[in-house]
Amino acid sequence: MSGPVKVAFGPAESTPGMLVEYMALGPGGSEALPPFQGSRFRVPPGETSEPDEHAVAEIWLVRSGRGTVLSAGSRTDIRPGDALYYPPWVPHQVTSTGDEPLEVFSLWWTPQPQ
Template sequence: MTGPVKVGFGPAENMPGMAVEYMSFGPEGQAVPPPFKGSRFLVPPGATSEPDEHAVAEIWLVRSGTGTVLSAGSRTHIGPGDALYYPPWVPHQVTSTGEDPLEVFSLWWTPQPQ
């Protein structure tokens, strides 16, 4: 049994409406990779991400800032401490509505058949 592996974040990739840093889980072979992938992203005040829709399930954990999420025709206000779950193929798009950037941690995985 091994102890925890410190998770790092790679260099930011600028995408329309936000900057994304993908998670890294230490050197290859150091630990069994987790069954998910992750990232941290920042949405500047007033910016809106591109609409996103994919085959994976996803959870967002809001660290700071405020915003609104448009998903499946519904608008939801989000802020620090909020968590959102997106089933596969549910479209979603976020807008930063506060004076500070919206910072979100995202984890995604391929759901297993039940």
């Protein structure tokens, strides 16, 4: 069994309301692809992401900043240490409400039939 595979993040891509860096395996990591994909993103203070919904399940881990998530008609305030789960096809959007950028790690995967 080999040791851990270092995961890096690609260059930042600008999307409306935020910057996104997608997860990429480092050199020699292709033999150990994880069963999920990931990214980290930053939403500047006062900015709002584009609405998002997709066929994959997703979890957000809040690293820093504060925000408000609008999802399926409800609002949820988020802060560092919070984790949020989005089932497939649940719309979600986030606004950075603090004085510093909201930073979030996102992991997503295709759910397996039960």
